[in-house]
Amino acid sequence: MASQAHEAHSPDRQTGAMAVLAKINPLVFVLLALYILMLLMSDRFFSFFNQMNILRQASVFLIIAVGQTFVIGSRGIDLSVGSAVGAVGCFMASLIAWGVPVPFALLLGVLMGAGIGMINGLVITKLKVNPLIATLGMMVSLRGATHYLMSDQVVTRLPDAIQYLGQGVIFGVPMPALIAAAAALVGYWLFFHTRFGRYTLAIGSNENAVGLVGISVDRMKIQIYMFQGVCVAIAAMVLIGRLNGASPDLGLNYELHIIAGVVLGGTALYGGVGSILGTVLGIMTIGIVENAMVLIRADFHLQRVLIGALLILAVAYQNYRRRKQGISE
């Protein structure tokens, strides 16, 4: 049952200790190496405060990445998540500023997130637009619409309830990390233990065969993008709470960060193979690398260079493994 993590990797025939090692997601070793490296390079890295800081920052990415694992697992991609965080975040913050009760504003935000996902899904399935282009168009349009409707203004000073979602602490653990952990658990259940998750990967593996047994592939795909939209809305709540406000630039460039984390975690860009645990490890790896670069005072712009390079390396590594297994695509 706990085999989900290694599902993302080829079950090479090995014995003894090597077999055990082969079952562990290789990112675990990358993370260990990073921790040892940082132990030598910075005395601040291991502080409780810094560790919680890493969690707090990775949380928003992780919530969105849970949805993206489904999207990529079904052989799709959603580039519009960063813009959707901005649009939904500004929408919820504006509603609250206009006096709409907080729970109601958040609910409308979730509906908006699902609506954006539904449009993505409909464009991909009914208009037959390739997911890369469909969501690239959505990414640009949605960002433009957000700037236009907000007249380039920002919303600040949100109620305590919202701030608590982004800044609260329970037993020393930041609220965003708890929400992200809950999202990952629900995602794990859906992905590994329900028909929804199973059909998601099946569609990524061979969507024609899925259609032949009477499952509506189009409907499944629309639901997958809607689920991604709901994840985005939850992440947007946490984000506007943490920042105590929303600006039209909210969520800018998140998509690359999230896709890199998911792919680094072993979810195949070709679909059919994926894991939520891998996504958690992938997002944490990127979060720790970013944190480490801040601590060693590397230039901010170099972080983006590194994340871009990590994405390319992760895909190259995936392709290498597929070739080794004799899978051509």
Add this chain to the structure above:
Amino acid sequence: MTNQSALLEVQNLKKSFGGVQAVKGVSFSLFPGEAVAVVGDNGAGKSTVVKMISGAYKRDEGEIRWNGAAADIANPDDARDLGIETMYQDLALIPDLDAPGNVFLGQEPMKRFLGVLPILDRRKMQEDSRKLLERVRINLPSLDRSVRQLSGGQRQAAAIARFLLSDRARLIIMDEPTAALGVQEQRKVLDLIQMLKAQEMTILVVSHNLEHVFDVCDRIIVFRAGEVAGIVRTDEVDKQTVVSLIMGGNT
């Protein structure tokens, strides 16, 4: 020749594609528990006829009777409801799922974790799949390997086990089942067909390989230019006769 009543009867089946008549009035019957081959040159109409039975094409004219009653097969679901399953050449499997996952695709059993949370019942899928695979005498090395890692013959077995799951299948249509396989794997597929026959399953095989056809099939329907050129029993004729029927020479 047989006292049993026909499982499937097709009478005067016709189909045209944009003015070209691909099938010009074809009639034959299939009986329970027999394996029948459909042979013929490319363009002889054999795959068109088979697709009208499996529901992939709708017939222009003619009648299909199932267990003696008129059957209206408009799509693959209609055919499946009657008990007609089609094994496609690419087997329509999910390469990244294991064999039980493929067998149960679309009808996964669920159970409740701690009495509340609905989760997939993986153990039931494994156990039931093992039983189904035993029925066709196939032993897979491991039921948790993805189908991608199985051999061609094992994949065929997984595809067949899926048809057996519902207990509804009476006729299995196979399109060139041995075409893409190595010699040893071909043997396994032929054994599989024998096994299904022994369990009263009717098999309709489209094949180019007369060697295999004579090996496992009881009868051969030869198509030529959209018509039935002859229906022969494999124990009464030799390959040369069938070849001349295909080519249009005199027998």
